[in-house]
Amino acid sequence: MSGLFLSELTLSHFRSHKGGRIECDGRPVAIYGPNGAGKTNILEAVSLFSPGRGLRRSSAEDMTRRPEALGWKVTGILQSLQQVHEIEIWSDKGAARQLRIDGKAATQNALGTISRVLWLVPSMDRLWIEGAEGRRRFLDRMTLSFFPQHAELSLDYEKAMRERNRLLKDQVRDAHWYAALEQQMARTGAGIHSNRVATLTRLQEAQAQAETAFPVAELELTQTEGEMPETEADLNEALAESRFRDMAAGRSLVGPHRADLQGTFAAKGVPAKDCSTGEQKALLVSLILANARALTQDFGAAPMLLLDEVSAHLDAGRRSALYDEICALNAQAWMTGTGPELFQDLSARAQYLEVTETAGISAIVTQ
Structure with missing residues (x-):
């Protein structure tokens, strides 16, 4: 069990998700489903559990579900270094993002003392x-x-x-x-x-x-x-x-x-x-893993990792090696892909979550 992970994540009117609740443990979470089903939106919600604007760098208004535009809310139970915190992040209609930790208003800096999140998303593939x-x-x-x-x-x-x-x-x-x-x-x-x-x-x-x-x-x-x-x-x-x-x-x-x-x-x-496209992707993965290893030493637990469409440009060997390294770090990695076969090398080391365009978030499947 990792020392930093979300055991519960709830979304309300966030992006494409009218509502959804995910319960999980410290193992990696393999999220699969068709393009457009809202997989990346789940990763964006998790990215808000660290200081900053999230993996899309979006405004609070942009995160609200359309066409209702009623505002949104993301809550989570964060297990951090043997402590449990209830995190609430929300935006009322047209208002700035707000944060509460354990029922009290908090700053982004306060969030940074209890949580670390790293991510790698497809838009970074052209970084170099x-x-x-x-x-x-x-x-x-x-x-x-x-x-x-x-x-x-x-x-x-x-x-x-x-x-x-x-x-x-x-x-x-x-x-x-x-x-x-x-x-x-x-x-x-x-x-x-x-x-x-x-x-x-x-x-x-x-x-x-x-x-x-x-x-x-x-x-x-x-x-x-x-x-x-x-x-x-x-x-x-x-x-x-x-x-x-x-x-x-x-x-x-x-x-x-x-x-x-x-x-x-x-x-x-x-x-x-x-370098080739595959080599450029491998270099990015190497840096994210190095960042995670160094943070584990500093923070006392591996950071949560968000890996969107992580299999893109990685051959089967490197994909399997990535999963091994994530598990060796004892990190809760939230990963997306179009089908469960992309995560078969994880086997029972991960939990699986299917997201569909019609039903949204389905129950998490624990193997």
């Missing part, structure tokens, strides 16, 4: 070949799993940067208007960079310590242009020096928002962007 923004978001999600305060640093940095960008667009030249904003950007930006670097170190160590069927990814944090100032003083100086260049561009061109994550298939020395 698309823009830097997606890779930054991927890195920051892993960073947040180690450093829950990373979210607050990022919000404070972005707020200061938006205000600075407004001055730049208005062609404000008085240095006094920029000083306080740049100090805030420098303080929070240095913290963001430090957290990211520490995360990459943890991931590299976790990959090196494990024998796995998935390739090791060498990771490097780069800047889209020039060098990334690493300290608060260096970033503050770089922002001041870049004002006139930024004014011409109408935006800030220096800082952690310009960082990029580069990956290399270590055994071949080939950049991830030049």
